[in-house]
Amino acid sequence: MALDERKLEVLRAIVEDYVATQEPVGSKALVERHNLRVSPATVRNDMAVLEEEGYIRQPHTSAGRVPTDAGYRLFVDKLSRVKPLSPAERRAIERFLIGAIDLDDVVHRTVRLLAQLTRQVAVVQYPSLSRASVRHFELVPISTTRLMVVMIAETGRVEQRLVDLPGPILADDVTELRQRINEKLVGKRLVDTPPLVLALVEESVPSLRPPMTALSTVLLETLVERAEERIALAGTANLARGGLLDFQGSLRPILEALEEEVILLKLFGEVEPSMTRVRIGDENEIEDLRSASIVATGYGPGSIVVGGMGVLGPTRMDYPGNIATVRAVARYVGDLLGQS
Amino acid sequence: MALDERKLEVLRAIVEDYVATQEPVGSKALVERHNLRVSPATVRNDMAVLEEEGYIRQPHTSAGRVPTDAGYRLFVDKLSRVKPLSPAERRAIERFLIGAIDLDDVVHRTVRLLAQLTRQVAVVQYPSLSRASVRHFELVPISTTRLMVVMIAETGRVEQRLVDLPGPILADDVTELRQRINEKLVGKRLVDTPPLVLALVEESVPSLRPPMTALSTVLLETLVERAEERIALAGTANLARGGLLDFQGSLRPILEALEEEVILLKLFGEVEPSMTRVRIGDENEIEDLRSASIVATGYGPGSIVVGGMGVLGPTRMDYPGNIATVRAVARYVGDLLGQS
DNA sequence: GACTGGCACTCGCGAAGTGGGAGTGCCAGT
């Protein structure tokens, strides 16, 4: 059975009311609050169809209707216009992010901003190392047999590792190594560097080969393979807002999932360019998050994606609002990264 | 009225039972479970006294007794022996921390370990910059008018900042600056460096004075004054264990407090050397944490304290166990920092 | 055929009522 225009309108009204009031919505209340030009009885018939199709359900036999995950999905896909941000929100974004002093600060401010604007849990992935390109490598002698290698990414992120050398090394040789590495790697995306690093070892003069080998091992292992992705989190207190009605009683599984960086990276890190992805309840692969929804998007300078960010909340969340906010913040942060 | 030996024994029994069962404990159950050699009636009299003195209270007229914050305090101060760790726990600590690859990793593992062992929320402060001493400064030319200054602390922590120079600078001059800075500052505690930094500017030859001034500004501002302290958190899901009986119904205020780094630093950062501090419920200055207790201690190589760590949980927590665990982990991590 | 008004029905929810039982305070006795 096809859903005609009015039935969709009814679904939209149900979602909006339910999100606003958090209470099952009945036919009478619907016609009153939205000016559907029909009677409650008609709406009831429509609701019966919507229920049959699986978009809404009754918590109890004689209660109003509540959207199902499928209902939210239809709502998000077809029925909602992305809300434009209010000027106040735009100003908030600017005010909040202006004056950030370094990358850490940007990420921190961003995640708090998102949590505050959406009143949900916010997650921001640090600009991914593997997708970023290299601005500079620095080698710092710590002792005669120990170097610290510092990598500075275009996004401003800095990583460092200690390298134990097989033997003592001269200052001039360090300079030489530094120069060669930078020549070869600067401007490249980290994900593309492994063959180049190997080439560096191959091309080394014999005297520099042992230290270069040690260096390459560390570079490959820690910067590329185990390109440690970092995550910032804020707004967990928002989970405890809905009086435990959301999340079927216990926050525990949600909090547990939020502590697993691997899970967060999966949810917020796997983003395609300029796409905002919405995962609703059951669509989620993670068992513990079946009662939650996620709005995630990528961000980065221009059309490059260097990381993901988004929010997590109950399935009954304000999707249009949150989508708009997440997108706006992502765009703003992307621009910010582009400038520096 | 003085509390004789047996009354204290009764209090101890009440605390232990209540912590274990989370239910008000009555006179009959007490004599059964602990072999007090007296009758329930006698215990009742003792309990009446303990109640009068404010160490225990009745949730309802005809229920058992529950310790008050004052009761826990007395228990912690006088009645509990620090539990020795089980061999399994000792092994867990070692297994968990061995193989940490850098400071970030150590802190991460530590905080998760603490959360797991105590089943509470764990907090670990990164080794404080201001209390740590400098191992090395590195200056990295990014462009002709831009330097990146990297500071490596003895504890392994690395901080970096960008510095815009007033004019172009030669490579040799950078080397010169690097050498002078390291000569003057290496080995000093960061908190002691401000006068030395100023002296560096004074002693500079005229040609190096402008860049050195720019550098000193950044050093003073960002590394010393705004010595950004970092915090790692884990185990928030443990808050949701006690079925909402702890924390009088809402996790929200607790979660909110945990998101404020300032608060956490106050709670876990202000630690005296080799002291374990216990804050119980009301003793807490933070309004939102009046229903929580905190066990915090300092850690660092030898007797130096470079940061704090600890756990936060409901007032009815296993104090002896948690104190022992926090201390053991702190000592272990301190030793670890001493080695590197 | 689409919509409407009317009506009987369902059933969750909160209020009110109830009995059992754990725990107490007190007192007289040893």
Add this chain to the structure above:
DNA sequence: ACTGGCACTCCCACTTCGCGAGTGCCAGTC
């Protein structure tokens, strides 16, 4: 100083019950 006994308190879990929101269905209307 401690104990056994006893009357008392009052929380809690359980049941009952009436209300009312909301429904499904049907006959009637445009």
